[in-house]
Every structure is written in structure tokens, then in C-alpha cells.
Amino acid sequence: MPKLDVKNITGKSVGSIDLDDTVFGAEIHEHLLWEVVKWQLAKRRSGNASTKRLGEVRGSSKKVWKQKGTGQARQGSRQAPHWVGGASVFGPKPRSYDYAMPRKAKKAALRAALSLRASEQKIVVIDNFSIGDSKRTTKSVATALAALGVSQPTNKVLIVDAKDNGNLVRGARNLPSSQCIAPEGVNVYDILRHQTLVLTQAAVASITAALKLETGAE
Numbered sequence: 001m002p003k004l005d006v007k008n009i010t011g012k013s014v015g016s017i018d019l020d021d022t023v024f025g026a027e028i029h030e031h032l033l034w035e036v037v038k039w040q041l042a043k044r045r046s047g048n049a050s051t052k053r054l055g056e057v058r059g060s061s062k063k064v065w066k067q068k069g070t071g072q073a074r075q076g077s078r079q080a081p082h083w084v085g086g087a088s089v090f091g092p093k094p095r096s097y098d099y100a101m102p103r104k105a106k107k108a109a110l111r112a113a114l115s116l117r118a119s120e121q122k123i124v125v126i127d128n129f130s131i132g133d134s135k136r137t138t139k140s141v142a143t144a145l146a147a148l149g150v151s152q153p154t155n156k157v158l159i160v161d162a163k164d165n166g167n168l169v170r171g172a173r174n175l176p177s178s179q180c181i182a183p184e185g186v187n188v189y190d191i192l193r194h195q196t197l198v199l200t201q202a203a204v205a206s207i208t209a210a211l212k213l214e215t216g217a218e
Contacts, residue, residue, distance in 0.1 A: 002118050004125050006201060011147035017125050017201065022213035024118040026111040033116075033188060035101075036109035040189045042097045051091025054079055059086075106188075111211055113191040124148050124198045129161050129168055141171035145178065150196050153177040158194035160186055162202035183207050 002019040019025070057079050064075040081089045117123050126148065131140040142152060150157050152175060159172055159180040172180035179190065183206035191197065199207070 004123065007124065007126050007148060009126060009129060009131070009144040009147065011149065014127055017204065019118065019123075019204070020208045020212050023111055023208050023211045024114050024123070026108075026115045028112045028116050028119070029108070032105060032109045033112055033192065036106060036188045037192065039099065039101045040187060042099060045097040047095045047097050049092040050094055051088035053091070054081075054087040057085065057087045107211055109188045110186065110191075113188045114197075114207070114211075117191060117197050122196045124150065124196065125204060126198065126200055128163070128202070129159065129165065129198075129200055131165075131167055131171065137167045137171035138174040139171075141168065141178070142175060145175075145198070148198065150198065155196055156194040157196045157198055158190055159198045160203040160207070161200045162206045163200070183210070 002021070002024050004017055004019060005013045006015040006017050008014050059078045061077045061079055064078060065072065067074055077083075078086065080086050114123075129144070131137060131144065145152060145157060155177065157172075157178040159168065159178060160183055161168055161180060162183050165180075169180045172178045179194065181190065183203045186207060
């Protein structure tokens with residue numbers, strides 16, 4: 001069972017925590033991580049590309065010239081695709097790129113991503129991330145991350161806090177290489193695009209409760 005020191009925001013060790021093996025010590029399936037990241041990015045696609053079909057382009061639908069006797073090819077309408085300004089054939093229309101991903105696969109990939117960061121010793125656990133009601137929230141967050149040994153801005157940091165901490169969210173958002181989310185929002189893509197995870201004890205408990213494998217489950 002992985003065991004980590006618990007630190008405070010000044011970087012001092014205040015205890016230790018045992019991480020659940022089924023969540024932070026699971027087998028790392030690289031292909032599964034790729035599949036889930038691909039699914040997440042597909043869900044984010046706007047899919048708003050649009051072309052005009054035959055009934056949407058400007059111009060008259062009147063027959064260009066009579067069918068026979070002109071010596072020219074037969075033409076039905078200036079809206080036809082081969083005319084300049086005509087319609088598009090099989091062009092894109094706004095649509096969703098989302099597709100179904102099994103719930104078990106998503107959970108397994110999340111365990112694999114957390115286990116990957118744990119194996120790399122890129123997880124920092126703190127007792128809480130309270131920075132008060134200071135107006136200098138960005139500086140407070142930057143100071144706390146520096147005290148925890150997480151260098152900025154070369155090292156991207158994902159902070160996970162179970163409490164509704166608006167100051168922390170704002171402070172992390174103002175730093176170019178950090179992001180703060182709730183445990184419910186933890187996902188494979190954000191874990192992989194940040195080199196280090198900073199988790200509060202409450203966040204660890206919440207994540208473990210959601211992903212822990214019981215005997216005989218999954």
C-alpha cells in the first residue's frame with residue numbers, strides 16, 4: 001500500500017497517509033488511457049462546421065436555359081454544386097462527436113492515471129489548502145506551491161480540493177501552470193496533462209470512496 005507524507009501549505013510534514021492499492025497502485029494500461037483521452041477530446045469538439053445544401057444557397061432555382069437546342073450541356077439550376085456559388089455535396093453539418101464509453105473503462109483509466117502519478121512520486125498530499133480571505137490569492141497559492149516543492153511555471157500542477165474554496169480556485173486559475181478542480185471533476189485528461197497532483201486529505205478520501213474496488217467487484 002503506497003504511503004505518503006502529509007504536508008501543510010508551508011511544506012512541513014504533519015503526518016502520513018496510506019493510499020488505497022486498488023486506486024493508487026493499480027495496473028497501468030497505456031492503451032486504455034489513450035482511449036479515454038480520445039473520448040474526452042471527442043466530447044469537447046464543438047462540431048459546428050456547416051456548409052450550405054441545395055435548398056440553402058442564394059439564387060434562383062429556375063432552369064438556366066432550355067433543355068435542348070442550345071448546343072450546351074443540360075443545366076437544371078444555378079444552385080447546382082458545379083456552379084460557382086452553388087451548393088455543397090455531402091458537406092459537414094453541426095453535429096456531436098460524442099460516443100459511448102463504458103463506465104468500467106472510465107473508472108479503470110482513472111485508476112491507471114492516478115497510479116501512474118503515484119509510481120512517478122508526483123502526488124503531494126496536504127492536510128488542507130486554506131489560504132484565507134486574502135485579496136492576494138494568486139500570490140498565496142504560488143507561495144504555497146513553492147513551499148511544497150512544486151516549481152512554477154515549468155511544472156504543471158493539478159490541485160484537487162474537496163471543499164468549496166473559491167479563493168483557491170481563483171488563485172490557481174490566475175497561475176499559467178496550475179488548475180484547481182473538485183474531486184468529482186477529476187479526469188484522465190487533466191491528470192495526464194499536469195505533471196504533479198496536489199491532493200488534500202479530504203480529496204484523497206473522496207476519490208478513494210468513488211474508485212475503490214471491493215472484493216469481487218469489477
